[in-house]
Structures are given as structure tokens and as C-alpha cells.
Amino acid sequence: MTKLETTMQQNKLTTLVLAIKSGDSDAFTELFNLEFRNIKFFAHQYLNNMEQAEDVAQETFLSLWINRTTIADNSNLKALLLTIAKNKSLNVLRSQLNNKKDSLEKSEALLNIKALNSSYIESQIDATALAETIEHAREELSEHIRSSFDLSRLENRTYEEIAKIKGITVKSVEYHISVALKHFRNKLAKFASIGIILHFFQGV
Secondary structure (H helix, E strand, O other), X not given: OOHHHHHHHHHHHHHHHHHHHOOOHHHHHXXXXXXXXXXXXXXXXXXXXXXXXXXXXXXXXXXXXXXXHHOOOOOOHHHHHHHHHHHHHHHHHHHHHOOOOOHHHHHHHHHHHHHHHOOOOHHHOOHHHHHHHHHHHHHOOXXXXXXXXXXXXXXXXXXXXXXXXXXXXXXXXXXXXXXXXXXXXXXXXXXXXXXXXXXXXXXO
């Protein structure tokens, strides 16, 4: 995105703030169409469940609309939406933590809770650029490791299920996810300052 395009988008969001505050449903629909996918993507990184991520995204926009009159005129809508989504994702993770039996899954949940509770500066994150960075890093993985990763993160398979599908041991699956984890941490090092832990490199 060029500097001009970025400025135009920021101006558009500023205009939407004032319109939404006044109860303009068309402006709200426009914001929904612009940002829903990014908010769902953000929630999915932590929840690792597309249905839950979609629910969080929908609840995020509903909360914004219900509380629209309290939005400051100079609000960063992206940051505000991310903050709401972060809090709602935290609620989901906390409620699920006690139901997880696998120690690795508990570790993942705790890591994500810790990440979401860190000094996460939403206003400085471009969710779209982050998504592109993650996908590029994923494509760099070897086919064998990427397939284990995809089965775990994109299809929500357990390590035991992945081992049976691929005809390998659970330890091998754990190794694949560990390698992917290190790869993503290296590729996304620039995001370390905001403590973000994405579902593509969870696992230990």
C-alpha cells in the first residue's frame, strides 16, 4: 500500500467514525465490509478455530455499534476493533483453558493468553500486511513440515490424528510443529516487540 493509499484509507476511517457515532448504518456496514475479515483473522490466530473467530468478529462489531456514542472523534477504528476483539478472545480462551486435557494444548492456550495480555499496541498493526507476512513464511516451509502444520492449524487435527494420516509418530509431528514454530518466530521477529503469538507458530 502506497503512502497516498494509506492516507486515503485513514481519512476514510476518520469519516466513518463520525458517521457511525451519529447512527449511520450505511457507514457501519462499510466499516464491517472493510475490516471484518481482518478482525476474524486476528481472532483466529489465538483461538485456532474459525467458527469461534467468526463469532468473536461478529460480537466485536456488535459491541462497537451498541457503544457507538462513546467513541471518541479521533479514535483509531482499527485499533478499537482489535482491542475489543482481543478482550473477547481472552474471554473465550480463559473459559476453555480448564477444558483442555492435552498439556501441549494447555501450553498453547496459556501462551496466547499471555500474548493477548501483553503490551500489544493495536494501533501500530496492519492486519493485512501481517497476514501476507505469515502466508509468505508458511510457503517457505518444506512440504512435509507444511502439511503437518496445515493439518494442525488449518484443519484443527490433533497430533495423534496427524500421525495416523501421515503414517508417522506423534513425536515426528511435534518435531514438525516445533520447526514451523521456530521458522515463524524468525520471520516475524519484527512483531516481537508487541508480544504477538500467532496460531501459525504456536505449539510448544
